[in-house]
Amino acid sequence: MTDQLRAAVIGAGYWGPNLARNFRTSPDWDLVAVCDLDESRARRVVGARSTVEVMTSVDDLLARDDIDAVAVATPARTHAALVTAALRAGKHVVVEKPIADGGAAARQMRALAAEVDRVLMVDHTFCYTAPVLKIRELIADGALGDIHYVDSVRINLGLVQPDVDVFWDLAPHDLSILDFILPGGLVPTGVAAQGADPLGVGQACVGYLTLPLPDGAIAHVHVNWLSPTKIRQVVIGGSKRTIVWDDLQPQQRVTVYDRGIDLVAGAGADAAQKQAVNISYRLGDAWAPALPEREALGVMVGELAAAIREGRPPRTDASAGIRVLDVLEAASLSLNDGGRLTQLRDTVALPMAGVRA
Numbered sequence: 001m002t003d004q005l006r007a008a009v010i011g012a013g014y015w016g017p018n019l020a021r022n023f024r025t026s027p028d029w030d031l032v033a034v035c036d037l038d039e040s041r042a043r044r045v046v047g048a049r050s051t052v053e054v055m056t057s058v059d060d061l062l063a064r065d066d067i068d069a070v071a072v073a074t075p076a077r078t079h080a081a082l083v084t085a086a087l088r089a090g091k092h093v094v095v096e097k098p099i100a101d102g103g104a105a106a107r108q109m110r111a112l113a114a115e116v117d118r119v120l121m122v123d124h125t126f127c128y129t130a131p132v133l134k135i136r137e138l139i140a141d142g143a144l145g146d147i148h149y150v151d152s153v154r155i156n157l158g159l160v161q162p163d164v165d166v167f168w169d170l171a172p173h174d175l176s177i178l179d180f181i182l183p184g185g186l187v188p189t190g191v192a193a194q195g196a197d198p199l200g201v202g203q204a205c206v207g208y209l210t211l212p213l214p215d216g217a218i219a220h221v222h223v224n225w226l227s228p229t230k231i232r233q234v235v236i237g238g239s240k241r242t243i244v245w246d247d248l249q250p251q252q253r254v255t256v257y258d259r260g261i262d263l264v265a266g267a268g269a270d271a272a273q274k275q276a277v278n279i280s281y282r283l284g285d286a287w288a289p290a291l292p293e294r295e296a297l298g299v300m301v302g303e304l305a306a307a308i309r310e311g312r313p314p315r316t317d318a319s320a321g322i323r324v325l326d327v328l329e330a331a332s333l334s335l336n337d338g339g340r341l342t343q344l345r346d347t348v349a350l351p352m353a354g355v356r357a
Contacts, residue, residue, distance in 0.1 A: 004027070004028060004029055004030040005028060005029055005030070005068045005069060005305055005308060005309075006029070006030050006032045006066055006067050006068045006069075007023045007029045007030070007031055007032065007067065007068065007069050007070070007071065007301075008031070008032050008033040008034065008035060008055075008061055008064075008067045008069075008070045008071070009023065009031070009033075009034045009035070009045075009070070009071045009073060010035045010036075010058060010061065010070055010071065010072050010073065010074060010082060010086075011035075011036060011072065011073035011074040011096075012034055012035075012036035012038070012041045012042040012044070012045045012073075013036070013041070013073065013074075014073075015073045015096060016034070016036070016045065016071075016073035017045045018297055019071045019073055019123075019297065019301075020034055020045050020046070020052075021297075022295065022297040022298050022300070022301050023071070023301055024052070025298065026298060026301050026302060026305070028301065028302055028305035028306075029301060029305060031052050032052065032053065032064075032066060032067055033052060033053040033054070033055050033061060033064075033067070034046050034052060034053075034054060034055070035054075035055040035056065035057070035058055035061045036054075036056065037056055038056075039054060039056050042054045042055070042056070058082065058085065059085075062085055062086055062089035062091065063089070067091060068091065068092060068308070069091055069092035069093065069094065069119075069304065069308065070086045070091050070092075070093055070094075071093075071094045071095075071123070072086070072093060072094070072095040072096060073096050074096070075163075076096075076098050076100065076101045077101050079095050079096070079098075079099065079100045079101070079105075079109075080100045080101070080102075080105040080106075080108070080109060082095075083095050083100075083109050083120065084108075084109060084112060087109070087112050087113055087116050087118050087120065088112070088116065090116065090118065091118065092118050092119040092120075092121075092304070092308050093113070093118065093119070093120050093121070094121040094122070094123050094300075094301075094304050095120070095121070095122055095123065095321075096122075096123050097122055097123060097124055097172045097176060097321065097324065098168070098172055098321065098324060098325050098328060099122050099318060099321030099322065099324075099325055100321075100325065102325075102329070103322065103325055103326060103329055106318070106321060106322045106325050107322060109318060110318035110319065110322065113318060119304065119307050119308050119313070119314060119317075120317065120318040121303075121304050121307065121314040121316060121317060121318075122176075122316050122317070122318065122320060122321035122324075123297075123300060123316070124172075124176035124177075124179075124180065124316040124320065124321070124324075125296050125297060125300060126173055126176060126177050126180075126296065127176055127177065127180040127315065127316050128296040128297070128299040128300040128303065128315075129296040129299075130291040130292050130293070130294060131245050131247065131253045131254045131291060132177055132180060132181065132245075133299075134254055134289050134291060135181050135236065135243055135245060135254065136180055136181045138243065138256065138289075139181055139182070139183065139236070139238075140183070142240075143238075143240065143241055143256070144236065144237075144238025144239070144240055144241045144242070144243065145238040145239030145240030145241070146215065146217075146238060146239040147182065147183075147213070147217050147236065147237070147238050148216075148217055148237045148238060148239060149217060149218050149219070149220075149235075149236075149237045150178060150182075150217075150218075150219040150220070150234065150235070150236050150237075151219075151220050151234070151235045151237075152174040152177070152178070152219070152220065152221045152222070152233070152234045152235075153222045153231045153232070153233045153234075154170050154171075154173060154174055154221075154222070154223050154224075154231070154232055155222060155223065155224035155227035155229070155230070155231050156224070156225075156227055156229075156230035156231070157225070157226065157227060157228055157230075158170075158225040159225070160199065160201055160205060160225055161203075164203070165195065165203035165204040165205075165207070166195070166203075166204050166205055166206065166207045166223045166224065166225050167193065167195065167204065167207045167209070167223060167328060167331050167332070167335070168328055169223075169225075170223040170224075170225075171207070171209060171221055171223050171328065171331070172324055172328065174221045174223070174234075175221070175324045175327050175328070176316070176320070176324050177234065178211075178219055178221075179320050179323050179324055180315070180316065180320070181236070182213070184214075185319075185320065185323050186211075186323050186324065186327060187213075187214070187323065187344075188211035188212055188213055188219070188327065188344065189212045189213070189214065189343075190211075190212055190330070190341040190342060190343050190344070191209065191210075191211055191327055191330035191331050191334055191341070191342050191344065192209070192210040192211075192334050192339055192340065192341045192342070193207065193208070193209050193210075193330075193331040193332070193334040193335040193339060193342075194207065194208045194335070194339040195207040195208070195335050198226070199226075204335065205224070205225045205226055206223075206224045206225070206226060207222070207223045207224070207335075208220070208221070208222055208223075209221040209222075209223075209327075209331055210341075211327070212341075230248065231248070232246070232247035232248055233245065233246050233247070233248075237260070239260075240258075240260075241256055241257060241258050241259075241260070242256070242257045242259065242260060243255070243256055243257075244257065252288045253291065254288060254289055254291065255286055255287070255288050256286065256287055256288070256289065257284075257286045258282065258284030258285050258286070259282055259283055259284055259286070260281075260282050261279060261280070261281060261282070262279075262280040262281075262282055263278070263279060263280075264278045264280060300316075303315055303316075326344045327344065330342045330343070330344045
């Protein structure tokens with residue numbers, strides 16, 4: 001199948017223009033329309049001389065038979081209704097993160113996509129960046145050995161959001177990356193969230209997530225709107241090697257360290273004797289893999305086209321979106337419970353943390 005697929009973008013605000021640009025430049029896609037309640041905003045996205053149609057009615061857009069897929073770039077509270085309508089209209093859908101504002105709605109969306117045999121994809125953009133794709137490859141190939149810990153930091157002097165807290169604003173990036181690179185996805189045994197609101201804005205502006213992982217590993221995520229310095233760094237420690245990804249170092253974003261600690265017990269040691277192990281420090285080489293320079297959204301829309309043509313789930317499918325959403329909802333429960341470890345569970349109509357009634 002070599003013919004271009006036809007796409008439309010719903011939402012011309014912050015992220016919609018980036019999606020529209022990548023659909024327009026992709027060899028897999030023909031951008032047919034951009035839809036927004038604000039016609040002038042949509043027109044600015046397509047340009048004065050563009051043949052891309054500007055629309056203001058979602059119903060009219062979805063009624064068209066010359067559109068194969070829609071990209072939903074609107075607030076999370078609107079995702080369930082828009083995605084449901086698009087799927088029922090026979091369209092494939094890629095939706096911005098989080099997939100929805102509640103786990104029940106997200107699961108209904110996933111079930112509907114399966115029922116109507118349409119692709120439902122979540123735009124976990126970082127999962128299509130060259131560093132994350134390389135990290136996933138290295139972990140899958142066993143280069144790191146068993147994963148022992150992950151430490152992720154995403155802090156800057158950012159915009160305090162009026163409707164969501166710092167966990168729901170920033171942590172989806174880190175959680176989607178963890179879900180993408182960890183074997184089996186992000187399925188922690190619990191979630192503990194601590195947050196602070198030093199500005200008194202009514203929601204956490206600084207937050208810490210602790211995620212115990214199977215087999216004794218642990219992940220930690222730090223998100224912060226108040227830091228005067230910007231840090232985007234992930235450290236992934238394994239039994240063989242450690243990866244450091246610093247996204248603000250364009251010349252060497254990913255470094256692999258053959259350094260660590262080896263614990264060696266004596267041959268035939270019993271349980272008591274194993275406490276007296278020998279500690280060996282491994283000080284090997286460090287190297288930086290070559291990374292191709294490609295725009296992540298361009299890779300993402302290519303993956304959407306491939307999933308549609310091949311009749312398979314995309315790499316960041318609805319289930320990936322739900323795993324991230326489950327952690328966010330558990331974090332909200334933990335935050336409201338004084339930071340106690342909270343088990344992941346299905347929740348019904350749980351609002352996004354920090355949403356004001």
